[in-house]
Amino acid sequence: MTAVTEVLAPLATTRRWQEDLYVQLHQHPELSLHETRTAAEIQRRLTDFGYDVTPVGGGIVGVLRNGDGPTVLMRADIDALPVTERTGLPYASTDTTVDDDGNTVGLMHACGHDVHITTLLGAAQLLATTRDPWRGTFIALFQPAEETAAGAAAMVDAGLTDTIPRPDVAFAQHVLGYRAGHLGLIAGPMLSCADSIRITLFGSGTHGSMPQLGVDPIVLAAAVVQRLQGIVARELPPGERAVITVGALNAGTKSNVIPDRATLLVNTRVYSEQTRTTVLRAIERIVRAECEASGSPEPPTFEYYDQFPLTSNDPATTARVRAAFEQHFGTDRVFTMDPQSASEDFSRIPDAFGTPYTYWGLGGFPPGAQAAPNHSPFFAPVQQPTLTAGTEAAVVAALAYLATDVR
Numbered sequence: 001m002t003a004v005t006e007v008l009a010p011l012a013t014t015r016r017w018q019e020d021l022y023v024q025l026h027q028h029p030e031l032s033l034h035e036t037r038t039a040a041e042i043q044r045r046l047t048d049f050g051y052d053v054t055p056v057g058g059g060i061v062g063v064l065r066n067g068d069g070p071t072v073l074m075r076a077d078i079d080a081l082p083v084t085e086r087t088g089l090p091y092a093s094t095d096t097t098v099d100d101d102g103n104t105v106g107l108m109h110a111c112g113h114d115v116h117i118t119t120l121l122g123a124a125q126l127l128a129t130t131r132d133p134w135r136g137t138f139i140a141l142f143q144p145a146e147e148t149a150a151g152a153a154a155m156v157d158a159g160l161t162d163t164i165p166r167p168d169v170a171f172a173q174h175v176l177g178y179r180a181g182h183l184g185l186i187a188g189p190m191l192s193c194a195d196s197i198r199i200t201l202f203g204s205g206t207h208g209s210m211p212q213l214g215v216d217p218i219v220l221a222a223a224v225v226q227r228l229q230g231i232v233a234r235e236l237p238p239g240e241r242a243v244i245t246v247g248a249l250n251a252g253t254k255s256n257v258i259p260d261r262a263t264l265l266v267n268t269r270v271y272s273e274q275t276r277t278t279v280l281r282a283i284e285r286i287v288r289a290e291c292e293a294s295g296s297p298e299p300p301t302f303e304y305y306d307q308f309p310l311t312s313n314d315p316a317t318t319a320r321v322r323a324a325f326e327q328h329f330g331t332d333r334v335f336t337m338d339p340q341s342a343s344e345d346f347s348r349i350p351d352a353f354g355t356p357y358t359y360w361g362l363g364g365f366p367p368g369a370q371a372a373p374n375h376s377p378f379f380a381p382v383q384q385p386t387l388t389a390g391t392e393a394a395v396v397a398a399l400a401y402l403a404t405d406v407r
Helices: 001-009 011-027 036-049 113-129 151-157 218-230 230-235 271-292 314-329 348-354 388-401
Strands: 052-056 059-065 071-077 096-098 105-106 136-143 169-179 182-183 189-191 193-202 243-250 262-268 301-308 311-314 332-337 357-365
Touching: 001 105, 011 036, 011 113, 011 311, 011 388, 036 052, 036 059, 036 113, 036 136, 059 105, 059 151, 071 189, 071 262, 071 348, 071 388, 113 136, 113 169, 113 357, 113 388, 136 301, 136 388, 151 348, 169 182, 169 348, 169 388, 182 314, 193 271, 218 230, 218 262, 218 271, 230 262, 230 271, 230 388, 243 271, 262 271, 262 314, 311 357, 314 332, 314 357, 314 388, 357 388
Parallel strands: 071 136, 071 169, 169 357, 182 332
Antiparallel strands: 052 059, 059 136, 096 105, 182 357, 189 311, 193 262, 193 301, 243 262
16 A cells, blocks of 8 residues: 555545535635634644644644654645625625725635635645654645735745744645646746736826817826737747736726826736846836826836736656656646746745745636636636545645655
8 A cells, every 4th residue: 555545545534524614615705814714713623633833924834743754835825805706606605894995895715715725624634644654744834815915925024934844845736727636737937927016197187178288198098008018029039928917097087177197007927037027127118108208297106016926836846746646646637737827926935945846736627617717706616526636636745755655
């Protein structure tokens, strides 16, 4: 019997409470940096499993020591989104909350973090229950505020690297719109780095019938939007992946009043720091030049926020985990996925330790189904085999380093 077979032997028992917990988490999600009930539940379960548990920076870390050997860290994110659920599931969330701006908003696990919590807790219990076939230290880390790119930094800033042992390797997984029970990996850039920018353009207000007496920031903003689209097409090498999106353009209140300013909300996604620098410099150059061309009375302002690092999988780690996945799941359930244009802050944690990592995709939808995208109010992964596959994947990846029969 292999180490994986031994550790996964009680999975049927684990599966029963996992499905109940998943429903509970899905029905009662919590916004970023407000995950108090979720964190308390995680802390209670990890303590019951026998882990040394420490709250750090709004997150929860459980450490399970089992003799001499490697140290493996697995992360799950725990926050939800201000989305009103429309899945029609019998356990759909109907919760609402007041956000930091004072608005009443719906709440939904529209990005599958309830799957991530449930599968990591399952893996944590299985590794704690059956310790004979492995040696080393397993760290289950539950991170807040992934959706706002604040959670990983909060944990690091709160002293994470001084609180837990340095991991030799780190893992994370994310449920995506692939076939349930299938796993996707890729070496190198897997998720983009991202920047959001609030750009304020200044004009000179006037009557709508007398545009010659002012500077119209709406026309200026329209010129900027059009011009920004040329960056990817004309300033990056062919084949270089990048996305520039203007997600909001806000100006004015009345049809016959030319306002004195316009605000753009811009989002970028790229796959290298070099391209990131090129794109951000080009955006600022273009915006300043258009303001100059329009005769703006003030220079534009740029406010950067929600900045996500690049997620770039270590090739050797990825190859080792992939081999373990193929041995356990079979080659037909393990595939090479394309880089995703979504972004994550997970890499800040292993980067703080100088630890190699790999991050994989977990399929969550029936074969042939039109999967709703992450962050959609219709996002509804199937419970099974998603929860079981995610739990197995976490165990298999950990044992690729911890099992005594692989040394």
